[in-house]
Amino acid sequence: xxxxxxxxxxxxxxxxxxxxxxxxxxxxxxxxxxxxxxxxxxxxxxxxxxxxxxxxxxxxxxxxxxxxxxxxxxxxxxxxxxxxxxxxxxxxxxxxxxxxxxxxxxxxxxxxxxxxxxxxxxxxxxxxxxxxxxxxxxxxxxxxxxxxxxxxxxxxxxxxxxxxxxxxxxxxxxxxxxxxxxxxxxxxxxxxxxxxxxxxxxxxxxxxxxxxxxxxxxxxxxxxxxxxxxxxxxxxxxxxxxxxxxxxxxxxxxxxxxxxxxxxxxxxxxxxxxxxxxxxxxxxxxxxxxxxxxxxxxxxxxxxxxxxxxxxxxxxxxxxxxxxxxxxxxxxxxxxxxxxxxxxxxxxxxxxxxxxxxxxxxxxxxxxxxxxxxxxxxxxxxxxxxxxxx
Numbered sequence: 001x002x003x004x005x006x007x008x009x010x011x012x013x014x015x016x017x018x019x020x021x022x023x024x025x026x027x028x029x030x031x032x033x034x035x036x037x038x039x040x041x042x043x044x045x046x047x048x049x050x051x052x053x054x055x056x057x058x059x060x061x062x063x064x065x066x067x068x069x070x071x072x073x074x075x076x077x078x079x080x081x082x083x084x085x086x087x088x089x090x091x092x093x094x095x096x097x098x099x100x101x102x103x104x105x106x107x108x109x110x111x112x113x114x115x116x117x118x119x120x121x122x123x124x125x126x127x128x129x130x131x132x133x134x135x136x137x138x139x140x141x142x143x144x145x146x147x148x149x150x151x152x153x154x155x156x157x158x159x160x161x162x163x164x165x166x167x168x169x170x171x172x173x174x175x176x177x178x179x180x181x182x183x184x185x186x187x188x189x190x191x192x193x194x195x196x197x198x199x200x201x202x203x204x205x206x207x208x209x210x211x212x213x214x215x216x217x218x219x220x221x222x223x224x225x226x227x228x229x230x231x232x233x234x235x236x237x238x239x240x241x242x243x244x245x246x247x248x249x250x251x252x253x254x255x256x257x258x259x260x261x262x263x264x265x266x267x268x269x270x271x272x273x274x275x276x277x278x279x280x281x282x283x284x285x286x287x288x289x290x291x292x293x294x295x296x297x298x299x300x301x302x303x304x305x306x307x308x309x310x311x312x313x314x315x316x317x318x319x320x321x322x323x324x325x326x327x328x329x330x331x332x333x334x335x336x337x338x339x340x341x342x343x344x345x346x347x348x349x350x351x352x353x354x355x356x357x358x359x360x361x362x363x364x365x366x367x368x369x370x371x372x373x374x375x376x377x378x379x380x381x382x383x384x385x386x387x388x389x390x
Contacts, residue, residue: 016326017347018331027052028239030366032342039342039345042360042374047208047317048289049365050239050279062276071267075102076256079267087273090280091244094214095224095230099252100244103261104268106203107133109243111140112259113199114170118143122165125156125196127182129175134201138170150175153186158192167194173202173216174209177351177359179206179314180338183218188226199229207237208290213283224248224258238283240276242268280346289364293317296362296371307382312357319360320346321378328385329356335381341374 012018025033028051032041050056063083073079084102091100102111114137118124122143126134129150138145144164149155156169169191171182184200186204192197202215210218217227225304229251245255255262283289300319304311310322323329329345336343336358362371 001036016330017349022342030363030370034342037337039337039340039371040373041342042362042366043342043344044363044367045204045236045317045361046239046284046363047204047237047293048239048363049363050237050282052283053239053279056239056278057280058276059269060275063271064269067270067274069269069271071269074253074263074265075267076263081267081273083269083270083273083277084267087277087280087339088244090277091232092246094212094280094284095217095232095246096214097230097246098224098249100246101252101255101262102268102273103243103245104265105241106201106231106235106243107136107230108261109233109245110134110201111137112255112261113245114168115141115260116255116258117141117197117199117229118166118168123163123165123167123372124170125159125163126170127151127172127175130170130172130179131176131201131203134170134172143168146389149181151180153183153190156187157190157194160190160196160368163194163196167191167196168199169196170199171201172204173200174204174316174318176204176318177320177346177357178312179204179316179318180312181216181219181316184220184222184227187277190221192226197228198226199231200227201231203231203233203236203243204316204318206232207283208293211287213237213287213290230385233277234279237278238279240272240279242272242276263306292364293362296364296366299368299371300360300362300375303372304378307375307379309378309382317362319362320357321360322355324354324356326356329358332381332385333358335384336374336377339377339381341377343374 022034028046073081088100110133118141120142124138124143124145126147128147146159148159188198205216207213209216230246235241314322326347333345343358345358
């Protein structure tokens with residue numbers, strides 16, 4: 001029997017769930033050209049405006065001149081270069097942990113950590129709204145896999161009572177489609193009471209939360225005992241690419257030995273590590289970026305509430321506007337694009353059915369005037385969408 005891919009694609013189109021790749025024709029930044037159209041973008045994760053920073057670019061260029069453009073081999077063969085090692089040390093210092101281990105992507109870091117730590121006979125418990133990579137890691141681990149209600153400590157506690165073997169509790173730090181924070185203090189206390197480990201994927205908190213940009217663990221003042229496994233990605237607030245796991249000496253050594261996505265892949269280019277070292281320096285030294293971002297978040301939320309938009313409980317750069325119906329979300333996104341603004345419509349299966357939204361993301365590279373342009377356009381377009389549906 002042949003695969004009927006045409007029918008599957010047609011079903012997705014009919015449900016307003018078909019996805020298309022926009023073609024970016026400029027560097028990342030607030031003002032971009034996409035598919036030939038100049039646009040003001042509010043949909044990337046470059047939260048601190050470092051992806052196109054001249055000092056980061058210069059560090060990459062200098063790194064390429066000294067170290068070449070490829071890793072050449074896996075870390076365990078001959079691909080672990082001095083810049084990789086320096087970056088791991090800098091990431092350990094930023095997160096306040098003994099060691100850190102580089103991965104090529106956040107997806108690989110999550111798969112690698114979970115599958116190295118639990119297997120058959122063990123238990124992995126995850127928040128219902130966790131990122132797909134975390135869910136995939138749980139399913140691939142072979143451990144008993146279950147999901148607790150979103151940010152619900154009682155739901156987690158009831159599942160911990162039925163856990164077997166080594167138990168790993170896994171949560172996003174900042175939930176990527178809602179923008180809310182995991183209740184880490186309560187989750188950590190609940191996990192420790194059940195002799196379970198807590199793993200946090202802080203992809204969207206690293207760089208934006210905490211006095212020094214250390215992320216959600218720093219934000220809540222927690223340490224290694226409360227959060228033994230910390231994941232961070234470098235392609236968001238850091239503006240480059242890659243990911244890492246930070247934790248104890250034994251954790252990192254165990255991942256080196258057992259994490260298949262680490263063992264069996266070529267290391268990232270050393271020049272990329274050089275660029276990330278520079279972005280970490282800027283992240284630490286230029287705290288005004290986090291202050292600017294916080295001011296823009298306040299401006300957007302106050303303006304959106306005046307318009308009557310349904311926002312979600314987020315004080316992070318992720319500011320979703322809940323629409324509900326996928327078709328309506330796509331129409332509102334298109335109306336904004338016709339006015340020169342790029343805001344992506346997020347639809348199932350990325351978010352639960354009936355919760356399609358426009359996912360506004362803010363950056364320290366945005367200005368107050370640009371945020372006001374977005375608010376003005378929403379004030380114009382949203383009532384038109386409501387009238388069209390009436």
